[in-house]
Amino acid sequence: MSDATSKHPNADVRMRGFAERITVEKALAWLDAELARQGTLGSETISLDDAAGRVLAVEVVSEVNVPNFQRAMMDGYALRATDIAKASADNAIPLEVVAECTPGQYHDGEIRPGQAIRIMTGAPLPAGVDSVLPVEHTTVVDEQVHAVRSLETGKNLGSVGEDIRGGDTLLPKGRVLRPQDIGVLSSVGHAQVEVVCRPRVRIVVTGNELLPAGKKPQGHAIVDANGPMLETLVARDGGVPHHPGIVPDDRDAIRAAIEDDADLVITSGGSSVGQEDHVPTLLAEHGELAIHGVAMRPAAPIGIGTLKGRLVVLLPGNPVACLWGYDLIAGRAIRSLGGRTKDWPYRKTTKTLTREIKSPVGRLDYVRVTIDGDQFEPVKSSGASVLSSTTRADGFVVVPTESEGHAPGARLSVFLYD
């Protein structure tokens, strides 16, 4: 027995199928421990223009008040409330309007008792006045403005720091930046922001039968579906995909590819225990093949390990298995490295099953389903090689390891693909 096979976690199974597969739960426990060990990637400082959807690497504390001045919250007249304490519809009090103040304009002249400043929403409140009488509470007679209602002192003013106070924590570390966060960061004067680096993901698609995306299928060759799909998935999960092209089923070529510079490596194809399945043996020889074969359908011939301290996820070449293995393992790792939640990005809903789902105890099943109103059923023609089963599906359900499946009528959580 060679060193290579002796390092294989299930060394006796080579060429005979997997004698034993570990449960999804154990595989995820191993993965999560490794992810905890690796933590999140380092940070980089980027322009606020590019920051939407990125993950804050640090807490953001405001250095400034927003606004840094008292301002009018209504269009009207800035005045002393005591000057019009007796104003009413029957007792209109004339205002001596001495100036006008629009946003961005500060009136710094003296304002005497009985005088008022015409003021627009957002304009800074001049010194010497204390309230804003809304224009609706005034009337104009012979071009003379009158107050027809009184108001409380301080009314219709926005205070210093009303939106944000200097020293306030604005956004927590780890925040995935939302549109309004970008607005708030802009308002406190941030031109740049420190975010977690995006995981660089090397996608290694192997298979002599594959033509690269963009070609027409011909003869006994098929066109690669997994590379373009994985690129899209990686980008969705905040990673930067790198997929320079199909890698031949050749040990040297595959080894060079999986040793490429990246934060995480995903391979597609050649992940099982056949003689052309070079990836697991290469990983076992040059790194650690920690997990190989997981009790689930599809994607049972998945592998997970490390090479040069980086995670390597070995996905099967069958495209449905590739998608599911990505979602279960690789996507989780990419999101974690990038400082995001490990949870799926799929929305979840509860629907009623109309057709039985069988699943043996001891195996976790990924079942593509179609939804019709409040009901759903498994898609027909759903083998691991039938990628169109995932495009015909509205979503999927997961039948846990310990479940035998579900009878019609069961209310289940469905994850949505839209």
Place this chain on the structure above:
Amino acid sequence: MSDATSKHPNADVRMRGFAERITVEKALAWLDAELARQGTLGSETISLDDAAGRVLAVEVVSEVNVPNFQRAMMDGYALRATDIAKASADNAIPLEVVAECTPGQYHDGEIRPGQAIRIMTGAPLPAGVDSVLPVEHTTVVDEQVHAVRSLETGKNLGSVGEDIRGGDTLLPKGRVLRPQDIGVLSSVGHAQVEVVCRPRVRIVVTGNELLPAGKKPQGHAIVDANGPMLETLVARDGGVPHHPGIVPDDRDAIRAAIEDDADLVITSGGSSVGQEDHVPTLLAEHGELAIHGVAMRPAAPIGIGTLKGRLVVLLPGNPVACLWGYDLIAGRAIRSLGGRTKDWPYRKTTKTLTREIKSPVGRLDYVRVTIDGDQFEPVKSSGASVLSSTTRADGFVVVPTESEGHAPGARLSVFLYD
């Protein structure tokens, strides 16, 4: 009375606040009728590399079978099932293995009765055999392979067109392309795809008090929050934002900006009925100001109209009002023009209210809330100018026009910001 004010939908209210505001329901009905009139934008043909998340402009029908050949679905031996009909653990039948076949490789030699081909998953089935015996159902004695189980004819084969049949509709018009769709399109040989054009959205942020994003706030100037926020929102909804910079509160400058080339125009600031609110009067003069003032809080001073056949949405400058007005009106229009669902992109959940929400009948309220487990409450300090209320919030509830609000204990739908 000038032509301008005579075209204003509520002509008597200029400078006196809005005498009357139409309901949100009526505003949306007008908007939806206009969106139905405009339909979706035209299409463009783009590389599959750039197609994730884009909207299909046409139904996609496959011109090819995937795969276009019968293939092995297991690692094992391709043979005639009748040759090993009597194989069992007690009656191992020797196989004459004459060749080997891996994916992408077609064996075109003659295969005689009793002979077998060693075959790998995905490899094309040679002529003359009809089934694949899995390697697990064989044994090797003195380098001679034996079948130790029989199997049905046709077993472990993937058929021609198993994934996709030529002529099948693969994806419907209007589909927002998912990762697996990209994979399927690649597998049928699509290098390009015809998608709905992304709406080009001119963002017109007005306000003499504003400094552009990237500056530090100083004096009585505040830094623009709405421009960067709107750019992010437009991109989220599938539009292409164009925001060349702050526009001064000047009629000519604003007119030039709102007449800029675009599929839709959003303005921020100067949307109300004050003397510095130039946008509504300009729109009334040069286009149609169909709606001005809507019975909701915040964002009551919103306007909607058309100019040169394009929608113009007038958002208030207060950033919370800007966000809400965008989400209610502008985002809906952008998604519709781009061929997407009008629904909000926010996930929805149901939680229990812990603090009363009051809202007058006749007005729709947008209430930012924080969630704690299964409960939620409105955020404190939530004026229309307090953008940080939207960054402190986990999401929002909408109190409909006809509701007086909700008492503690109510189970309500909460839209989530994450």
